[in-house]
Amino acid sequence: MSFARLLTLLAVLVALLFLVSLVTGVAAAGPGESLRALVFGDGGPLTLVMREIRLPRALLAVMVGVSLGLSGAAMQGLLRNPLAEPGLIGVSASAALGAVLALQTGFAAAFTLALPFSALAGALAGVLLILLLAGRSGGALALILAGVALSALAAAMTSLVLNLSPNPFAANEIVFWMMGSLADRSFAHVWIALPIMAAGWLALARTGRGLEALTLGEDAAAAMGTDLRRLRLLVVTGVAASVGAATAVAGAVGFVGLVVPHLLRGAVGGRPSRLLPAAALGGAALVLAADIGVRVILPGRDLKLGVLMALVGAPVFLHLIWRMRGQT
Amino acid sequence: MSLLTLDRLSLSRSSTPVLREISLTIAPGECVGLLGPNGAGKSTLMRAALGLVQASGQSSLARLRPAERAAQVAWLPQAREIAWPVSVAHLVSLGAMARGRAEDHPSVAAAIARMGLEPFRNRVATALSGGEQARVLLARALAQDTPLLMADEPVAGLDPAQQIRSMRVLRALADEGRGVVVSLHDLGLAARHCTRLLVLHQGALVADGTPEAVLTPELLAGVFDIIAHRADTPEGPSFQPLATVSE
Numbered sequence: 215m216s217f218a219r220l221l222t223l224l225a226v227l228v229a230l231l232f233l234v235s236l237v238t239g240v241a242a243a244g245p246g247e248s249l250r251a252l253v254f255g256d257g258g259p260l261t262l263v264m265r266e267i268r269l270p271r272a273l274l275a276v277m278v279g280v281s282l283g284l285s286g287a288a289m290q291g292l293l294r295n296p297l298a299e300p301g302l303i304g305v306s307a308s309a310a311l312g313a314v315l316a317l318q319t320g321f322a323a324a325f326t327l328a329l330p331f332s333a334l335a336g337a338l339a340g341v342l343l344i345l346l347l348a349g350r351s352g353g354a355l356a357l358i359l360a361g362v363a364l365s366a367l368a369a370a371m372t373s374l375v376l377n378l379s380p381n382p383f384a385a386n387e388i389v390f391w392m393m394g395s396l397a398d399r400s401f402a403h404v405w406i407a408l409p410i411m412a413a414g415w416l417a418l419a420r421t422g423r424g425l426e427a428l429t430l431g432e433d434a435a436a437a438m439g440t441d442l443r444r445l446r447l448l449v450v451t452g453v454a455a456s457v458g459a460a461t462a463v464a465g466a467v468g469f470v471g472l473v474v475p476h477l478l479r480g481a482v483g484g485r486p487s488r489l490l491p492a493a494a495l496g497g498a499a500l501v502l503a504a505d506i507g508v509r510v511i512l513p514g515r516d517l518k519l520g521v522l523m524a525l526v527g528a529p530v531f532l533h534l535i536w537r538m539r540g541q542t
Numbered sequence: 543m544s545l546l547t548l549d550r551l552s553l554s555r556s557s558t559p560v561l562r563e564i565s566l567t568i569a570p571g572e573c574v575g576l577l578g579p580n581g582a583g584k585s586t587l588m589r590a591a592l593g594l595v596q597a598s599g600q601s602s603l604a605r606l607r608p609a610e611r612a613a614q615v616a617w618l619p620q621a622r623e624i625a626w627p628v629s630v631a632h633l634v635s636l637g638a639m640a641r642g643r644a645e646d647h648p649s650v651a652a653a654i655a656r657m658g659l660e661p662f663r664n665r666v667a668t669a670l671s672g673g674e675q676a677r678v679l680l681a682r683a684l685a686q687d688t689p690l691l692m693a694d695e696p697v698a699g700l701d702p703a704q705q706i707r708s709m710r711v712l713r714a715l716a717d718e719g720r721g722v723v724v725s726l727h728d729l730g731l732a733a734r735h736c737t738r739l740l741v742l743h744q745g746a747l748v749a750d751g752t753p754e755a756v757l758t759p760e761l762l763a764g765v766f767d768i769i770a771h772r773a774d775t776p777e778g779p780s781f782q783p784l785a786t787v788s789e
Contacts, residue, residue: 294625427640429628430633437594437617438612438637438686439609479626484626485626486626
């Protein structure tokens with residue numbers, strides 16, 4: 215299949231799932247009626263549901279999916295490892311810690327967007343720490359080790375907050391938030407996340423050439439005119455911005471960044487630069503599909519997006535390891 | 543005009559000297575064999591000359607900006623890394639891409655033809671044997687189409703026929719007016735295919751000249767610690783190491 219055809223196919227898939235996502239929900243209304251209410255707006259309750267609840271939800275699913283898929287492809291390209299994922303540099307864990315602290319202290323209730331802002335602050339602190347630890351000399355190994363250390367630290371702090379939480383309701387809220395979800399989000403969430411994510415996407419979109427050269431290893435890539443330090447900085451900041459913002463609005467959604475690049479690698483002939491747009495679209499499709507899934511499988515039970523994703527993702531991960539077993 | 547000029551290039555790792563004040567120039571038309579026992583500093587010398595590791599002294603290549611350097615020299619590292627299952631044709635085209643050229647630039651097809659890789663064009667590079675991968679990676683460096691090529695043990699692990707073919711390709715590049723620096727361990731291959739040999743010993747350049755002048759029994763004993771049988775054939779000299787000098 216040609217590359218253009220693959221991208222078209224994925225784009226059509228995303229568009230279809232977007233429409234399905236728009237017409238999926240508890241409000242009893244037919245698909246045609248819902249879409250008419252969305253586009254023409256009769257001022258009735260259905261228009262309100264479509265414009266204020268379902269549209270931002272579907273948009274966020276696309277944004278979060280693009281961020282995770284693109285980041286996963288870039289991280290795997292940079293580290294030349296199919297097991298790398300966006301969470302590896304510890305940004306998701308530190309964003310989660312920021313959100314957890316906000317929930318625990320009650321700051322999350324201070325104003326509408328206090329929670330995502332706190333998560334973004336956590337992500338920013340995380341990426342600064344990563345750049346401090348692995349930015350200067352930084353080979354791939356230094357980056358991985360710093361990321362693992364930061365993730366462990368942030369996870370430990372999160373556990374500490376839960377451990378010492380005097381308020382069972384806050385603890386409950388924290389646990390649910392960490393499962394990841396797109397339910398009950400508004401356009402406010404879209405507008406806070408979009409500029410940061412877009413900046414991250416732009417940074418990652420500029421890494422294609424360098425990632426192609428990295429196919430041949432760091433030494434060869436450097437001699438082929440790739441500025442490795444700049445490439446590493448682009449990937450780390452791009453992943454941090456897009457995944458930090460994604461975590462801030464959706465909580466921790468795992469596996470997308472790992473599974474999507476893996477599934478699409480064969481279709482793009484293994485080429486890291488082509489994997490970037492393909493994984494972005496693939497990520498959007500997967501998150502849209504999963505977010506439709508949580509509403510269809512257990513309607514009214516608030517099945518969490520991150521939980522469903524992990525249930526789907528873990529077997530794919532096992533399959534990946536199974537296939538790699540014979541290759542060493 | 544020289545393709546590479548080194549002026550007192552030195553490098554130490556944890557106060558152990560790895561390179562000691564190495565000065566040399568490489569001119570167009572030279573196929574330079576870089577010899578020396580394991581740990582003599584061959585790879586480090588090439589990487590320092592390219593500016594991939596920090597060294598004191600001057601290297602004309604290390605001064606260049608990355609994109610300029612990629613137009614001047616192609617580098618084939620010793621580690622044969624192919625991270626992703628890309629096609630052979632695409633992998634070779636990465637050489638053209640390093641020059642900002644299109645994927646179907648004529649240099650790509652020429653490199654594939656030169657290394658006899660047409661039957662492998664559409665194969666997945668990671669699925670090839672080690673020796674085939676080595677040829678694909680050399681073709682990638684050829685596709686970069688630079689005045690100078692530096693290759694770190696490009697023939698290690700190849701079968702004898704492919705070793706000879708690869709060395710012929712490198713020599714042909716030199717005969718076309720490019721420069722080649724190639725590190726290798728096979729003294730006979732070096733003597734037959736290179737126009738000039740450099741010998742490194744404990745980080746110092748201890749010999750520099752024609753194969754005839756460099757590969758003396760004294761040097762083989764002093765630097766390589768071997769006694770070798772030399773046979774002169776119509777194809778050129780052959781060296782068969784027979785015994786070590788020390789225990």
